[in-house]
Amino acid sequence: MIRRVCFLFFFLIIGGSCELQRQSHSKASIAFVTNGVASFWTIAAKGVENAGEKFKVAVSVHMPAEGISDQKRIIQDLLTFGVDGIAISPIDPENQRDLIDEAARKSLIITQDSDAPGTNRLCYIGMDNYKAGRLCGQLLKEALPEGGEIMILVGRLEQNNSRRRRQGFIDEVLDRSYNPTRYDPPHQVLENEKFSVVGTLTDQFDLAKAKANAEDAMARFPDLAAMVGLFAYNPPMILEAVRRTDRLGEIVIIAFDEDYQTLRAIQDGEIYGTIVQDPYRYGYESVRVLAALVAGDYSVIPAEGFVDIPARQIKRNNVDDFWADLKLKLSKPKI
Secondary structure (H helix, E strand, O other), X not given: OHHHHHHHHHHHHHOOOHHHHHOOOOOOEEEEEOOOOOHHHHHHHHHHHHHHHHHOOEEEEEOOOOOHHHHHHHHHHHHHHOOOEEEEOOOOOOOOHHHHHHHHHHOEEEEEOOOOOOOOOOOEEEOOHHHHHHHHHHHHHHHOOOOEEEEEEEOOOOOHHHHHHHHHHHHHHOOOOOOOOOOOOOOOOEEOOOEEEEEEXXXXXXXXHHHHHHHHHHHHOOOEEEEEEXXXXXXXXXXXXXXXXXXXXXXXXXXXXXXXXXXXXXXXXXXXXXXXXXXXXXXXXXXXXXXXXXXXXXXXXXXXXXEEOOOEEEEOOOHHHHHHHHHHHHHOOOO
């Protein structure tokens, strides 16, 4: 039911519709498919909306609420409707290879936010998640110079972006060499002379589970010094758990993405900092690139097939300016 509501809501509000896509295609039809439901994607949806107006294409945003099977149904529905292009954030690229390649035979396919290397997608729009993970590790080392035990919390590790993000963080914290192909199992304790990464807990986009994971981490590791949330909703859930156990100031929280609760907590000194992407540009650039491809302009694809939108560190000294800019983007009227 949630999937149907998200599907219908965005078709009606953002301007695409099943009926429109079955018509004569006087406007190109472009779909933006997320990997779940989160505030991060609400920001991306605004970029999609504004780009649709700018480039005069019909756009729609689809947020799968029930995981990989839901995302597969959405993509197959879009192919049935005959959309001209789809920007996908794959949930499990290894196991979705056939789906993505099938889609690429019927429509113009790009990936955004999380890539699917080895498929027939035309390009990837997003950041280098391994580099972003290392930026996150730098924040942790600044906030916890004496070292300590660290727990990582994330939605899922099947995604290309989360695996690389996590690995970059671990490699930076443990002062390892730069190696994006490295992968450490999630339940293995990893340590050097200062830091010990005691584990990685996943929640599959279940907010109650995300909060329970944070509570469990504090119960299992009484000397826990830091928790790191790698998806947008993880830091607010960590913060709730830490507040409930009265351990604010004792446990360092490092975040990813720009959830408003995270930004407020950085202002208040409850979260040390966050690594932000630019979901607005993910949405905007996805539509820009696909609109050009539909028109036959392949020059928008870089030679390496990667449209890089670099990550940034946000801390107390720059959070106000960042948040003001974000609010401006979200309030911006259609172009």
